[in-house]
Amino acid sequence: MQIGKWDESIHTEIEQLKRIATAKKIKASDVVVDYDTQTAQIKGRDGIYDVALDDCSCMDFSVKQRPCKHIYRLAMELNLVNDLPEFNKEAQAEFNKTIPEEIDRFKKLYENGAISLDKLVKIANALSS
Numbered sequence: 001m002q003i004g005k006w007d008e009s010i011h012t013e014i015e016q017l018k019r020i021a022t023a024k025k026i027k028a029s030d031v032v033v034d035y036d037t038q039t040a041q042i043k044g045r046d047g048i049y050d051v052a053l054d055d056c057s058c059m060d061f062s063v064k065q066r067p068c069k070h071i072y073r074l075a076m077e078l079n080l081v082n083d084l085p086e087f088n089k090e091a092q093a094e095f096n097k098t099i100p101e102e103i104d105r106f107k108k109l110y111e112n113g114a115i116s117l118d119k120l121v122k123i124a125n126a127l128s129s
C-alpha cells in the first residue's frame with residue numbers, strides 16, 4: 001500500500017501492524033476527513049490531532065517519525081489501505097494444528113526462566129483465541 005511519503009516496506013513491521021490494528025478501533029464519530037486535501041482531524045486522548053498522510057500532531061508521530069494510528073485511519077478513510085492479507089479459513093485450520101507445539105515451545109521458555117508466567121499465559125491465550 002502506498003501511503004504518503006512512506007516506503008511500502010514500513011507497513012509490514014510489527015509495530016506498524018499494531019498501529020494499523022488500533023487505527024481500525026478509532027470511533028467513526030471521532031474522525032472528520034477532508035477528502036480534497038487528504039487530511040483529517042481526529043479526536044484523541046489529548047485533544048484533536050491534525051492528520052495528513054505524511055504528518056500528525058500526536059505524540060506517537062513526533063517521537064517515532066513513522067505513520068501513527070491516525071495516519072493509518074486517514075489512509076483507511078481514503079481507501080489507501082486495501083492490500084492487507086485476507087483471512088483464510090484453510091490457513092487458519094493449518095495454523096490451529098500447530099498451536100499445541102507452539103504453546104509447548106513457550107512453556108519450555110517459561111520453564112527455562114526466559115519468559116514470565118504472565119507472558120506464557122498471555123501467549124497461550126492469544127494462540128487459543
Ligand SMILES: [Zn+2]
Pocket residue numbers: 049056057058059060061068069070071
Ligand atoms: Zn497521530
